[in-house]
Amino acid sequence: MSDDVMTPEGGPPPGGGSNGWRKEYWRKNLRLMVALLIVWFAVSFGCGILFVEQLNQVVIAGFPLGFWFAQQGSIYTFIVLILVYAIRMDRLDREYGVHERDHDGGLT
């Protein structure tokens, strides 16, 4: 490992030298996680179950909207949620210098 490893911003990892960074890293992880889970719940249980009948009043390309969320839209949303999580966590890990050095490139 070379001595001049830098974070993307070029400075030392945030959070200072003691273990203060741990709390910060974890809090950011949790905040991202909760935000994504709120979307997860709103789209699948909200649009696909709780408000499905109201949404069914709107019809797009032959699909009643609630029906579309229940059978198609929620699944696409799940994919996007995991994609956002994987990208944001890669960035967070680098920012705090806890990324793994032997990479397994997700997209490569």
Add this chain to the structure above:
Amino acid sequence: MSETQVWALVFVVLSFGVYIYIAWRSRVKETKGFFVAEQNVPAVANGAAVAADWMSAASFISMAGLIAFLGSDGSIYLMGWTGGYVLLALLLAPYLRKWGKFTVPEFVGDRFSETVRSVSAVVAIIVSFTYVVGQMAGGGIVFARFLEIPQAGGVAIAAAVIFTYAVFGGMKGITWTQVAQYTVLIVAYLIPAWAVAHTMTGIPIPQVSFGQILDELNALQAEFGLDQYTQAFTARPQIDVFLVTMALMIGTAGLPHVIIRFYTTKSVRGSRWSALWALVFIALLYTTAPAVGAFTKVNLLDGVQGQAVDALPQWVQNWQATGLVSVSETSETVNSVTNNADTFAAGEADLLVNNDILVLASPEIAGLPAPIVGLVAAGGLAAAMSTAAGLLLVISSSVSHDLYFRYVDHHASEARRLGVSRIAMGLAVLVAIYFGINPPAFVAQVVAFAFGLAASTFFPILVLGIFWKRANAAGAVSGMLAGLVFTASYMIYTLEVFGTSANEHVLGISPEGIGTIGAVVNLVVTIVVSLATRPPSEEVQEMVEQIRYPSEREETHA
């Protein structure tokens, strides 16, 4: 032999040849290879392996038909069996991979106590066994229908191939055959679906084009006296749709054979990306299935509507021999269709159609050529075998790694451990063959509830174990048992299993949905008991702290 049978045979033999070749290439010499494929599987490959591991004979053969008859409420399976991957990716996979050992019970053993580990191992074995029996039987049915080999023979052939790669290659052999099996099953599913979509709407993308036939389908349903297809909550009340969807989601995230697939990636980062790939690969089939269901339902209703019973389409005659389609003897024309054998037996419907036929016969119903029908046979087998192999690995590792070496043989050498694990795998395959051929009566009912059990036992204590340092062994044991007892009791109360009589559902909650409440019970009990007893040791808390960070922090040097 008919032309279809010849093609089915060609595809089945070819695909089995590939699986055995892969098995030979991925023989293992160490337990790390046997249990976690040397933790060296690239994210994309692991994603495909998860998808094959996950999508069972039921996903491939039965799901589209189930949705066709449930209509809008088929969403419980579509959302339930995909939404769990969001929970896996965000709450479990990266942390369990960081902790990095061999089995799910082993994690709870380190995190809580050896008792929790033993209880988990036993639950993992029970859940996996009920599930594997269904796969074996499913494989046998494909053989019986497409190749006219007796079901017992079919089960034995499929199991012999699984035996070859699972015993020699362990997780490594299973992983790479699952990648091949995913390819076979998805091609076999998508080609007929594209063809049907193109024939019916001119647009070969089923996900987009099935919107165009929904009006027609609603109208047809009305003529048959059925509920509107796109109308929600016709099959189950809203509260039950909610609870079943949730139970399937958290059950998915708690199933050991799915979780251990994330132990095999190269890194924590790899586990996140492979969760993404897994869901992409699964979604290819899961977004196609509702379209296949809707298209085939239209074709089916349209083809038989008002027809005289002796003038029905050719496929009805072809599949009558298998017992999957039956025409009422007292009817002269077909004006009603059901998928419920009891309704049919009571003389309330003119035509009985089994759920499975919508996928198995969809190429035929749409008039596609024989090679495509043959391909569907190879796809169904790939789906059944890949899931069976993943389950057998969980059984083998729980028996050997979590129970045998801890209670019987403490100081086994590496070579001996590998040997015992192989024997455990071999025995598990034999037991699975036996029950695949002679499925116990209760299995068909119980398998649907494996999710409820996984949801109410594993998921809450895994999540609390990772995210709450204060959770302790006493809490986890009480929580797991409370969740298990609560869920199992309600299932037995509402179902006819083991000779009990079925009672009315309470508040419209079905036994499939009770796992959600069981999970809440588990969660609450674990929290309350943990708070009432001593916190876990410093070492355990430090372990929980460490799994939060993918690697050591890289300090910049002054």
